[in-house]
Amino acid sequence: MTEKTMRAMWCEEPQKLEVRQIPIHEVGENDVLIKVAYAAICPWDVRAYSGLSKSVKFPRLLGHEMSGTVAAVGKNVKNLSIGQPVVPDLIVKCGTCKACLTGRPNKCRNVVFMQFGGAFADYVCVPQQNVHVLKPGTSKKAAAFMEPLACVTRGQNMLNLYPGEVELVVGLGPIGLMHMQVARAFGARVIVSDPIPDRLTKALELGADLAVNPAEEDLAEVVDSFTDGWGADAAVITVGSARLVEQLIPIMAPGGRLNIFAGIYPHDTVQIDPNIIHYQELILTGSADSTPIDMNHALDFIQNGQVDTESLISHLLPLEDLGKGFEIVKNREGLKVMIEVNGEPE
Ligand SMILES: [Zn+2]
Ligand SMILES: [Zn+2]
Structure with a gap:
């Protein structure tokens, strides 16, 4: 040199x-x-x-x-x-x-x-x-x-997916689109959600099973009908929003695992009914880096x-x-x- x-x-x-x-x-x-x-x-x-x-x-x-x-x-x-x-x-x-x-x-x-x-x-x-x-x-x-894919892989590992389970990926920036693909590689069927139509199209091209625009459809209803009323076995939230955490907890299946993947700024708090965690045996997790x-x-x-x-x-x-x-x-x-x-x- x-x-x-x-x-x-x-x-x-x-x-x-x-x-x-x-x-x-x-x-x-x-x-x-x-x-x-x-x-x-x-x-x-x-x-x-x-x-x-x-x-x-x-x-x-x-x-x-x-x-x-x-x-x-x-x-x-x-x-x-x-x-x-x-x-x-x-x-x-x-x-x-x-x-x-x-x-x-x-x-x-x-x-x-x-x-x-x-x-x-x-x-x-x-x-x-x-x-x-x-x-x-x-x-x-x-x-x-x-x-970034290593961070995603870490997050997906924490969800302990079994082949055939249903995972919900919320937010389809590059991170969400990688979560969807890793979940698919682990054998899950994946529902994705994002308000931007181009991102939904991209997710479907890359293998998502179902794409939901939450501005047009009720996410809870879609998950309910896709899973015959069972709920999402796993979910990952890739956008920093406390409201999304609150919204997703009731959509989870018994034994469901939810990963809060994005930091939330400005800082915020969530309100959770602990009975849902208790009776549904939910696992709330996060992953970083x-x-x-x-x-x-x-x-x-x-x-x-x-x-x-x-x-x-x-x-x-x-x-x-x-x-x-x-x-x-x-x-x-x-x-x-x-x-x-x-x-x-x-
Ligand atoms: Zn990075
Ligand atoms: Zn050290």
């Missing part, structure tokens, strides 16, 4: 974004430098950029959903080589805290979240254990979905074609148009906004 600096979408403070040339990360003995091919915009990035997340410190780079190729390796890295297609996990866990040692590294107490190493730049650098290798020929656009195991499962789903992520891309923009991409996500236009940082030779 001869270059010393790289392009980066520098975020000096919330709402302030500019292209800067900054030094390329130094590659430590156990580190891997990765040239970014594609980086997707996550609603988390948009929220952080807005300044509403108090825990997000500036200045920084954003972006944590990406794919790329190995550009350089530290001297202790033996199993990776330059040019290999990879997807890094940009959230570095400590490996030594109670969360890491009890199988919940997604809740690591000492997590290092990207520092200045966000994916909206030409290069990122991560420790070698954070690198997931792609099979040759895997689409890097599709593979850039590893992190993902572990390296979930990431492996996600890459399998992408690479064996069981989950179509690439067709969730509605916009492909150059790095310099990141600000425009944030606006698109904020206004809920289209589905996934993908930034072509260096792309890949077709």
Whole structure:
């Protein structure tokens, strides 16, 4: 490598974004430098950029959903080589805290979240254990979905689906459309709900069994008739709404499992009749982030074609148009906004 600096979408403070040339990360003995091919915009990035997340410190780079190729390796890295297609996990866990040692590294107490190493730049650098290798020929656009699909896979695992059960997926952004596909892969029949007609069409194209527009139909009645009065065995809410939680609890089947998958902002509370939980033996759960195991499962789903992520891309923009991409996500236009940082030779 001869270059010393790289392009980066520098975020000096919330709402302030500019292209800067900054030094390329130094590659430590156990580190891997990765040239970014594609980086997707996550609603988390948009929220952080807005300044509403108090825990997000500036200045920084954003972006944590990406794919790329190995550009350089530290001297202790033996199993990776330059040019290999990879997807890094940009959230570095400590490996030594109670969360890491009890199988919940997604809740690591000492997590290092990207520092200045966000994916909206030409290069990122991560420790070698954070690198997931792609099979040759895997689409890097599709593979850039590893992190959000890992979160989805984790959420679906918590629903303990049996083949033939009925799952209800509420909200059909890219996350909801991935939930639907993973639930299908687990053998469930899936009812989806969203007020945007294009999203319902997309869900049906991708394999949903029944699509409901809650602005036109009563969701409870639809679930009731689809399940012969039994209710939904599982459900996932992918939009942050306390009212939706209240609305779904009475629609659940005996023994039903409900996953609150989205954070709710501004903070809100739900009113629940505990008797429903008790008599119906409902399980109310949530899931957030993902572990390296979930990431492996996600890459399998992408690479064996069981989950179509690439067709969730509605916009492909150059790095310099990141600000425009944030606006698109904020206004809920289209589905996934993908930034072509260096792309890949077709
Ligand atoms: Zn994300
Ligand atoms: Zn830890």
